Every structure is written in structure tokens, then in C-alpha cells.
Amino acid sequence: MCGIVSLYNKRQKPVQQEAISAMTGVILHRGPDDDGFHLEDNIALGFRRLSIIDVEGGHQPLFNETRDIWIIGNGEIYNYKELQQWLKDIGHVFHTDSDIETILHLYEEVGTDAPKHLRGMFGFTIYDSRKKRLFGARDHFGIKPLYYVETNDSIGVASEIKSLLELPGFKREVNPTAFYHYLTFQYVPDPETMFAGIYRIPPAHSFVVENDQIKLERYWDVEFKPDESKPFSYFVEGTRSVMLESVDKHRISEVSRGAFLSSGVDSSSIVGMLRTFEPVKSFSVGSDIPGYSELDYAKRTAAYLGSEHFERVINAKQYMDELPRLIWHQDEPVADPSAILLYFVAQMASEHVTVVLSGEGADEFFGGYNIYREPHSLKMFSGMPGWMRQSIGYMAERLPDQVKGKNFLIRGSKTVEQRFFGNALIFSEEMKKRVVMEDITRSESYVSPFTITEEIYKRASEYDDVTKMQYLDIHTWLRGNILMKADKMTMANSLELRVPFIDLKVFEFAATIPTKYKIANGTTKHVLREAMKDFLPPEIQSRKKLGFPVPTRHWLKNEFYKWAKEIIFESKVDNLINKAYVLYMLDEHREGNADYSRKIWTILVFMLWHQIFIEQKHNFEPYVSPNVDLRRKKNSSLQHIG
Template identity: 40%
Template structure:
């Protein structure tokens, strides 16, 4: 694994010299000064090591994995021995920013163009890798780990606007982080600093959908070819590779293809002791039918909460998706046997896999109700008690999509945050995050709009965040064949009746998997990664949660009495407040780690900081 941190500056001021001094205290393996750029690099494994090139015209740093490296090299030279970093510089000089779209892989990129007097930070098309930055008067600092910037600046304050958004999304939406004045480059974008150090963010890869009417058998053929090519490309040259395996179609499809390439493939699964919250048995059945070995781990409530601080430390920002913890454990098990693991992330967003995408069909009747009447119905529904059957249905049907859908998870509504946050600001609602995306797809069907929102927010902010951070926390590299520009180029052309139709999700993907994936998987409903948080917060984790709330140093941000009241209402069984509680509790754990500094591993494990 690798980490790097760099500074771009106009003049070497005392501020710059102080930052460089602090970086050197972190004991990186290599330091480089290239004109107006200072770089510190720490290499943990050869393939992922950052490549650096410094010429009279350019300083370029590439970090990550490029799956079409040879293809790009051949565009500039017939000599296969030309280093990839040199080919990249030549292609940049020839095609400018257009070269970013051609890189197939998981990467971050820094370019200082001396001729144009500009510097750029680039993040891969879907946001599998992470690139943070902090601006100062004469330049900016950048790193693939937020901790690298925080430790250098010796300053770590909570961004209360980011906290306000986190409470709705269960993650901090890009480009914000939970830390003041530290930002993330958005997925599929690059950030440019011009000759006056003015910053602008530009989209280079559009992840919109453009349906093309195509015969079903032709689409099935294209999906299979794209996925087989992606799995083969990611496995090529890797002997120490396995595959995560849940009870769902996505990971099973990937594992089935991988088994054709590597017959002795090992697969890895996790689950929980509580009945109904484990997919291990289904995964084992799938593994038996595929003819592959399955290694599984059962997680207890005690293990779950014991590892939580370390997990959030690796996450760097709070993420309240309970599935990040089992992902940590399955990565830990996998690392005992392999260096790489294939996984099924991305299929739901690209191929329409979430049940909520079918909502437009169930709410179709409201399209025929006059707007004035819908407003009245909405007001009437608001007056009904929460436990009245049909209230939520009426509210959803009479509320415009852009005012209610912010992604696959929605935790706190704005009025709920007003009673929870001590410094609520009504100028920063969740609509600030989603509105720009809705404007780009205003004329698209509702399901397409929902997919577009998820690909730009939920996918990089939650799904890929936990996949990246949890695998790297264990020294494992996760490879996601669905998260591939060549797979997405197929998925983006699917008409809706091939995704959400016939009472199911991912319709065409299921048909493409038929004959490859065992039948018992094809017929299963989507479960996600079930975690028994709802039960635990009433029983095994009740005391832990209450103590955390009472001892948390978050009094300047949160109404802690309201949080305690929520815990009591949940424990009594009057309401299911598990997801809301978990979102607040995770922020409190994050605060204990990074602000209160209650955990010793913060300093002990700095040497394995990866992002």
C-alpha cells in the first residue's frame, strides 16, 4: 500500500517551509523537491506505488492501478519498455485533460503544467481512490490520506456544515469532509489551480444514462463480454487473488467468472450469530455449486463494537453504514490467504439493483392527480400520526422526487436536525448537495434520476469509501469488476424495461447471469449486508451506547439529551430509531478518536496509514 502527500506553492514562504518541516516529521520513505512542488512518498507494496515524473515542462504523480497501461503506452510508442508515467505525460501534452477519460483503473493524479502555469488534482471516474486537499494563501497541500494533511497542519476542527449534511446522508458528501478546510476531489472530476491560484472544479467523465433500443440477446451478450473482460483484466498477472462472496447475484456472478480463470479460487464470507442476519449458508451453498472453497467468519456483537474505533480511524471520516464493519472482517479473513479480492460493488447503481428504484411504478397513480390536490393531500398526511398505515405512501407520492430522494439512505429530515443540532443552519439543507445533479437530469424518468443521484453521491461517499478503506486497513487490495468504465458504457445504454421490470431489479443482469450463477441466487431478493443493529441497541449494545452518549465530548454540536431520549424510545420498542442512533453514535466515536484523542492506536498505527 502507498501513501503520499505533496505541496504546490507559488513562493516558498515561511508557511510552506513549516508545512514541509511537519511532513518530514512523519517519516516518509522518499522526499522529492521539483521546482514549486514538494512530494513525500511512502511505498508499502510495489504495484500500487506512486509513479513520479519531473521534466522541464511537467511534474506528474500517478498513484493507483491502471488496467489499460499497455494500451496507453502503445499509443505513444511501439517500444513496450517505455515507462507508463512517461507515456502519460506525452498523452497529456497531446490530448490535454482528455487523457483522464482514457485511463481505465483506480487512480489519483497530480499534474503541474509549468507551461500553462496551472496545477491539477484528478480523481478516477467513479471515485474508487481518494484525493484530499487543503488550500493556503500561496498554494495547496494534497494527499491520498486525510490524516496526512491533518497531522501536518496540527489542526482538526469539525466542519459543522458537513456534520449537518452527514446526519442526513450517513456519510459526508463530496467535496466536503468532516474537517474544516479539507476537501475531496469529486469522482470523475479534476480540480484546477490557475496561475493566480484560483480554484475551479471540472467534470471530465459524465456518468449519465443514454438508453439505446437493442435486442435482449444482444444486450446479454454485451454484458457478459464486458464483465468477463473486466474480471480477466483485473485478475491478469495476479496469483494471490480470491473473491468476496455474499448471498447476492453480484458477488456470485464475479466469483463464477473468476473461477473459470482460476479454478482453485478461494472465496470469503461473513455473517452474524443472530438468526436472519447471516448469508453464510447461502454463500456456502453457492461456493459448493461453483466448486470453489469458501472461508467464513461469524461476527459477534462484542467483536463488532470492539473493532469499531479502529475501523473509524481507518475510515478517516464518519460513515454510519453498519455494513462497513463486516466488510472490515471479511477483508481481514481474506488477507490471511490472498493479496487481492474481487467484489461486487457498483452493480446496483449501474444496473438498477435497489428496490427503491421501483418506487416510481408504485407511485404512478399520483401522476394523474392535479397539483393543487396533491398539495392538500401532502398537508393532510403530515397531520397523521407516524404509525398510520399509508402516511408515508401519500407523503412520497405528493412530494417531488428532488425534494425527498437524496440517495439510497436518508437518515434525518431537516426538521429533525433542528432539534438535534445546536447550530443548525437552514441555508445548508440536503438539497444543496443533490440539486445540481437533479438539474442535469431533469427530463429523465424518475428511476434514472435516482440512479444518477446515487452514482454521484452514494457510490463514492458510502459504497466505495468503505470498500477502499476497509480493504486497505487490512493490507488487501479490493478489485471491483462492475466499477469499470467499460462495464458502465454498456450499463448506461440499457432501457429502463431491462433494469426495473417484471417485479424485480437488475432484470437484464439476472438474465445475463443465468446459467453462470446458481439458480438459488438468481431468485433471491436483495438483502444488502444485514447487520442486527436494531436488536443490538436494545440489548447487547445498549449500555455501550448510553455510556458513549454520556461521555462524548460533542456537547458543543449536539443536544445529547435528545440523543439519550432517542435511545430510550428505541430500547422500549416504541420506535425503530436504530439507523438514526447509529449515525449519531458513529460521529461520537469519530470525535473521540480524532478530536478527543482517546485511543492509543491513533499514534501507534500511523505507520500503516493508507487511503
Template identity: 50%
Template sequence: MCGICGFTGRLATSEEILENMKNKIIHRGPDSGGSYIDDGVSMGFRRLSIIDLEGGHQPIYNETRDMVITFNGEIYNYQELREDLIAKGHVMGSNADTEVLLHGYEEYGEDLLPMLRGMFTFVIWDAKNQTLFGARDFFGIKPFYYALQDGQMIYGSEIKSILEYPNFKRAVNNEALENYLTFQYSVLPETFFKGVFRLMPAHCFTFKNGKLKIKRYWEPKFQNDEKKSLDEFIEEIDTAMQDSVKKHKISDVEVGSFLSSGVDSSYVAASFHGDKTFTVGFDYEKYNEIDFAKALSEKIGIENHSKLITTEEYWETLGKVQYHMDEPLADPSAIALYFVSQTAAKYVKVALSGEGADEFFGGYNIYREPHDLRPLTRLPRPIRRSLGAIAKRLPKMKGKNYLIRGSKDLEERFIGNAFMLTEEERERILKKPTGKYHHTLLTRPFYDKVKDQDDVTKMQYIDIHFWLIGDILLKADKMSMAHSLEVRVPFLDRLVFDVARTIPTKYKVNEENTKYAMRQAAHRYLPDMVAEKKKLGFPVPIRIWLKEDKYYHMVKESFTSKAAQEFFKTNEIVKYLEEHREGKEDNSRKIWTIYMFLVWHKQYFEETA
């Protein structure tokens, strides 16, 4: 694991610029650094030593030293690929997966990418052809950003590095802000910084002669297999998971695992048979998973290390979290992930985690909504629309939201696992709304690709392309790397997905639970109380905190600040706060979404970041 950064072309101070870019991501790789500079490119690298501790230094060259690579991530099938390449005549100077990637690219070109199992972003400079090639992994586990300036490409694992490039002008992308207010994370290819883009998952690029070409090399496709029985799927899930966990354990340093009270991390921890698990909780009974995790750890014979996060610690850390995220993220659990990573980093360099299970196996509670709304969705569309219009005019009452949601098609009401502010609300609170993107414009191309699938599968597909990339995996990478900790995600393995994509919806979501088939596989290792535990997410008591004087005033001060006045109609956003405090509405998530943007803005535009 590491961080990479660099730029094409040669500047008078290339060495100094590259060093500054590397220093901004030293937390991603505190063990060592490396550079490659010639007239065509400057490539930087920061290393966290995990595999081949002595021989894995980067950059790495091919035999003729006319190709050079820097790489962030892990390739879990590199040993098999290495044997194949040696048999084809390639000479390896180390046992590192980085070198295997380089020789694999020499041998297969971009056709190498679908052969890989792992998490990765990498760039390869072909000095002979003056070409920069790069790629990002299948599901977006590892981040990659780039900008184009004066005919050159600047890139990095984090945006911080790009901001160090000479004459790069920081400016807020108002379209990113507008859509963030609905999604709670940055959703557009162009980031919150104008001119800085993210390379999307399963995409690769070639940069040559000032021209950037991007292409998709792989796409997740669902295809239900109705011929297999539930027992066959359970067996396939467990076989794939045990193989994936075994691959994800490969390391020359100690590996631990995160553990909450949920089935995903518990299944990983129980399959892993490691020595240490890590858990955090809050000083509120309803929001504390520590006792549950300790009891499970004891039952499966694993040591548990935990941290109780105080309210003060949580709020004091918000600025650091938004700094490390690079872009605003309104998911309150990001801070919990920051602290569990901090705790784990005291003991290990690598931790396994349970991200991806919900998207692959149908775990979110909202995936039950198509079943719950069936009495309404069976009605003719004009009747549903009329019921929805009537419901909107009703006072606040039980069943109102049910009628409104049931009146809408799935494509209108579901944009992923979070939906914060509607377009009308955005228009009301923003000082300069662009009105450029309705949320359905962003999701429609993805819905079109699964138009023949059932509603639950459509929802999974949307979550894989939005929620998983923009929230779940980004915070896992950034919060762990803030503490020089590598997080690995065994559920997000290509072979695990190959099983998950064939499971019919009846084995994913039913009247008993979500993730049904996966839970049955987990039963082999876990007690019933864990395997059947309902999906909670990571509970954070922000709803309570925002009513307390101290935090109410802290947020109100931010909502009336100069920065807030630049972007928002402050009277409208303060109204959210007052309504929440008085108990008229639960506006906690809307308030948090706005507040996290302002906290982020302070880090990058009001202070030196």
C-alpha cells in the first residue's frame, strides 16, 4: 500500500515540485519514498511496507529500464501471474506484486487488467513511446485523481498532491456542491475542485502528446441463475469467501480485522482466524457495539481492542476527517472509521473489513422497499401519481411518506443508499443554484443498462456505481490511510462478485431478512444472533448532539459565517437547525450535509491545507 503522484513534462523545478507532492501524502506511505524523473515525466511514490519488505521499493523498472511503474494497492493473484510471466521469459528482480504488474503490462498490454484480482491504481511510463498508461481497480477500492494543465497531466492518489502543482488555482465546483447536497458525497467525475477529475473504477487511460484517452475495461453484470438451489449458492458463497480471505491475508506483516456487531465484518473476522479485532463505539447505549464485538471475539477466540469515542473527540476530529477525505463527505460514520483505523494502526499495518457485502448480496434495508410498496406499485401509474399528489398536501402523519414514495417509479425515488435534499430544497437554500443536473440525469444511464432486471437488482447496480464508490470505499481508503493503515476488503473480490451476480433476488431479500443467502453461509462460523442481526449501518448520535446547546451554537456559527453566506441563503439553512432543535422536524442529516461542506471549505479555502 502506498500513495502515488506525478506529472508529465519537465519543469525547471520538477524535483522540488514532486517532493512537495509526495510530502502531502506521506501518511499513505511513511516507510520510504521514491522518484523517477526524466524529460517526459516525474513520478513520485510513498511506501507502506507490507509485502517483500526489502525488495518492494518503487519505482520499479523492466529489464531494459525503458518502462517504469508506481503502484498503489495489492494484487492478490500476483504469484500465479508471476509464474506465468517467468515461464514466458520475463526476469524478476523481486517478489513484489508491483514488478508483476509491470511485466504483465509488457506482455499483455491493457488485456492484463481483467486478469487481476485485487485493489489498485498504477501508472506506467513507457519512455520509448513517451506514453503514460494508468488504471483503477474494478470497484473503485483505490482512488485516483487527475488534472490537465498547459498540455500536461497531473495525477495523484489524493487531490492534495495535485494542489501542489505550480499555478494550479483552487476553485469550488458549484455543480459538485449542488449534487453533493442530494447524494451526501461527491458524485460527478469532476471533483469539488474545478479541473480535478477522478478516474472512475474499471477504467484505464493513455496520455500521449498532450492527449488523454480513457476507456472502460470491465463492467459488473448481473445474470440470475434460477437453476441452482439455495444450498448450492450458500456453498459457492462460502467457497469464494474463504478463498478471498485467504488471498487477502497474504502479508509479511501482521494483519487484523475490523469488527462491528454486524454479520459482514463478523463473517470476515471468523473466516480470517487472525489474532486481533478492532471496534469503536459511542458513550450512548443505543450507539455502542463494543460489548457485542467483545463477546463475539471471545466466542471465536480472537483478541479485541476497542475505543469508546467521546462526543468531544468526535467533534474535534471533524476538520481532520474532511481534510483527509479531500472532498466533503456527510456520512457521520466516516469519523468512526477514522477512530477504528487509529486504534488498529497501534497494533497492525493491515486490517480486513466487510465493505461490499451489502451491495453484492442485497443487504440494505431499503432493498425491501419494492416488496413493501407492491400494493401501490401494482396500481396504474396515473392513479399512483394522483395518490402521491394528494399525500403531499396532507399534514405530517403516518403513511404519508409511504404514499409519496409509492407514487414514484424506482428510477425517480432511488439514487443510492442516501437521499438528502431534493432539487426543490437545493433551489431554496443555494445562493447560486446551477440547476444543471437533476438526480435522475446522473442515474439514468445506469438504470438503462439494467432495465430488464428486477427492482432489487437495479438498486444493487445503482449502489455499486454510486454509493459504494462515492461513500463506502472512499472513506475506507482515506480514513485508514490517514493512519498509515491498509484496509483490505475480501467481499470486493472479482470471484466473490462472480458468485453474487448470479444469485436470484429471492435468495437475497425476503420477508425474514436481507442478504439471506450470505447470512446462511455465515451461519457456518457465527452464532444465530450475529448471522441474523438486522442491518444497522454504523449508528452515530448526531440527531441528539444537534439539539445540545454547545453543538447547536457551533453549527449555527458556521451557518452564518462568511463562507456560508457565499454559497447559501443563510436564513434558510438556519431554519433547518431551528426546526430540528424545536423537535418540529428531524433535519439532522440535512444539517450535517451542509455543515460538513462548510467544515471542508474551511480546511481547503480558509486555512492552508
């Protein structure tokens, strides 16, 4: 796990060492163990290393036998041993046992098709001096981040946005279109970022920089292939088998491992499966507000599974004190309160291990969110002609809010494409008009959120409604929220996170499960629950998903109230946000007249982000936790388990 930076000078001038050093130094937390650089012609590669595989020999940048191809890479390749052996058999000479060197020789053999052969999480850049080009790619699902920017002089690619902000002359400005989308989704959907001019390289895409241009190309796509001919037992047995194999693959390292544990099926399954291979350290976090902590369940689960368990309780002050720095680590505003608790559990885990396994992705792949049950509950509307559904919706909109069933009729009157934006829908278009200063109906930068979802739904037009929802979440919620916070909050603690559910082989099998076996027996991800039964305590097998719940609803009425008001008054966003309306929501929420907690939190996170990155009110220096040195001593005698 590392941080990478590559820089291409469009004026064909040499890149200065000071420039690439500054861009690499600001992501010290991603790789406190080592750094490395390669400057040649008009390019520069910069690298920060967190040593995981081939600790002694995996220094980067790495080069081929003739030193005309160089690589820097972030991530882990779980099939690198098989690829390495194949490449050795056909004559390639390896200087290290690094998985990243395997990508280098694979590129020599198959060129820009290299990403198609990889199983893992990755973001990498290759400099091919023979062709005078940079080539790179991001993994299939977006587990590892990769961003790019183009200025008058340069094209830069990096693991984190803050590296690109170091480019001389780059002007920090809010991307207004991204801001509008953020108000809908609570994050910025691909490929935009909240910074004007900086973009994400989307998952499953490669890039080429040559002739002073950057071009992106998709190398793989999500495809569901439900197999109705197989019995339920086939999918249960297959899920158990593919998941055990994935967990085993995700153990590869030369350093200590552990796992996050909440109290749901996903993380508990990971701990249970990992426990079949080795002793496990598990880590949980909760708040000090009753009803917002799952520590008791997690503790009982850990006892049942036999893991060495660690937990931490977080209060409002700790959360508030750390929030600005953690928004700096995120690069962009992501208004998911659980991201901050994820940081605290990662901080605790970093005292004991270098690698953690976690349960992200199970819901998207196996159909786990409760909202996926909605198509079944609205089935009565699906056979109605369009005009009838529209009429029902028209009448329902005019019913008083207190009329029972109003929302059911409204949602039933809409198609899944009209009602489902993913797991977060913060501000409706009507509420945006109240919270945004500009008249969005006349704004040149305003783009309807339907432009994001419409293109995704088009590619999923042949699927049933539940699968369409999964497809949308994989392309929005998973990459924009779940994986973004997972990477940034763990790397803030120089901790590598691995996600065995989000594996190419796992997805290929999960994609064959028919919807009738995913949403069944009154629950979600039915196949996965059955497949994991042997690894879970009975009380966990059917629990609702909560993850790491955060009491922002309570805190905004109490401990956070004055602090929130200060942020609203101080933040210089008057051209973007109607502060009077935000203050109205805050007071209404405090008085208990409405629950505006998610909306208020979305605005507060944006305001803090604006203070940090645009106003530059806070100055955060690269920081490495003292836990890293403590951990190095503990890891010094560990052996490779390959």
C-alpha cells in the first residue's frame, strides 16, 4: 500500500526534483517506510511506500532488465504469483518478489491489456521511455484512488488530490456542478471532483499520456448474468467456496493482519473466515450515546469467533476535534458520518497490525441493502400503464403530509429510474432551491442529478429492478462513498485495508445469483447469509446492517449545536449557500420539529472542506502516527505466509 505521483511536462522540459518531491511529500501518511523517484526526459515518478510484500526488495520505482520501462504502483495484486510464474516461464527476469514488478513485466508482454489480467486493488503508472508515454490504470471497482489534472504546462496523476494541488499555478476553485451533485448524493460522483479541473480516473479504466494529451479507456465492465437453472444450494455452496478462497488470497503479506468488526453479517463473516486460517485480532468502535453503539454485539461476536478483540468508545468532543484533519485527509467532502468513526477504529488497529480486512461490498454484490426490497413491496404498481401511475403520483403529491401511505403512493407512481438515486438522497431538487443561493433553474453550471443516474441505468436496462439498483450502487455509492472513505481513513493511519468481498472472482460468481435468491425469506442477501451460517453466531445471522452508527442527530441538538453555528457564520460560502435557511434547519432540528441532521451535516462538511482547501484557513502538515514505529517493532520477526 503506497502513494504514487507521476508528472508529465507538456513543454518537453525536465521536471524539477523539488516539484515531484513536494507532490510526494504531502502524502507521507500513505507510505512512511520509504520513498523513491525517477526523473527522465520530461517526466517524473514519485513514490511513498508502506511495506507489505517483499519488504526488503520492493523499493520503487521498479524497472525492467533494460531500464527503459519504469513503474510505480499502489495496491495489492492477489494473483501475482501465478502471473509471475507464467512470465518467468516465457523468459522474463525478476529482480524482486514484488507484485508491482509483475505488472511491469506483464506490460512488456501484453502492453496496455495488462490491467485485464490483474486480480486485486491497484492504481499504477508506467513510464515507457521507448514510446515516450505514461500508461496506467485503476482497479476494476475503484478500491484504490487515482486522480488527474491538466494545466498549461503539465499533466499530473496521483493517489490523492492534495498532491495535485502542489502543482505551481494551480488555482483552487469549487466545481459548481460537483457542488450541486454533492447536495444530492453526499459525495461527488465520477468523474468530477469538488475541485474545478481535477478529475478521477474511473474504476476499470486505463490512461495514456503522450503527445501532450491524456486519454482514458475502459478495460472492463460490470455485468450481471443471473443463472435461473441452478438450485439455491448451488449458490450457497459456491458463495462459501469463492469467499473462503478470496479471504485466503487477501492474507498475502509479510506483516501482521487483523479485521474490522461491527456486528453485522459482513464484517463478522470476514472475521469468521479469517479465523479458519489464522489467529485474528479484531477491532470495533462505538459512540458513548445509548442506541448508537454496537460494541456489546461486536464483543459477543468476537468471543464466539475466538478473536483477540479491541474496542474504543468515541465521544462528541473527540469526533469534533479530529473532524477538520480528517476532511483534509479525505480530499473532498463526503458527508458520511461513519467515515470519522472508521478513522478511529483504523487508528486503534494501527497500534497492532499493518493490514486489516473488512466487509465492504457485500451489500452491493449480494443484494444486502433494505431498500432493495422496495421493488417487491411496490410490485402492485408495476403492471399499471404509465398514465395511471402518473395520475396516482399527481394525486398523492396533493395529499396532506400526515396522510398515511402518501409516500408509498408517490414512490409507487415512479419507475426505479425515477425514484432511486442510490443509498443517499440528501436534498431534493425543490430543497436545493432553498439551500442554494443561485437560481438553479437559470444557472449554467447546474446539471440535474438524473444526468448521472440516467447513463448508468441505460447500461442496465435489461436487468430487473433490484439488479438495476445494485448496478447503480456499484457505479455510484460503492466507489464514491464506501471505498473512498475506507481508503482515505485507513491510509490516514498508514494502515492497509483489504476488502475480500470486492474481488473480481467473488463478483463474477455473485453476478450469477438470481434476484429470487438474493431478496428472499423476508430478508436481503439471502444466499450470503446461508453461506456464512457456519461462521456466525446465531444472533448475528439475521441482524439488520448498521455498520458503525454515529449519533449526529443527537449531537446536533446538543454538543454540536454552538460549534455548527460557528462554522455556518465563519465559512466564506455566502455565494453558494443560503446560510439563513441552514440556520433555520439547525434550529428546527434542535427544537425537534424536524429531523434535518443529514442535510445539516452535508452542509457542515462542505463548509469545513471549503475552509480547509479553498480558504486555506487550516494548515495541515503531512503526519505519520507514532503507532507506525510501534508496529514496526512488533512486525520485525513476522514471516511471509504467501
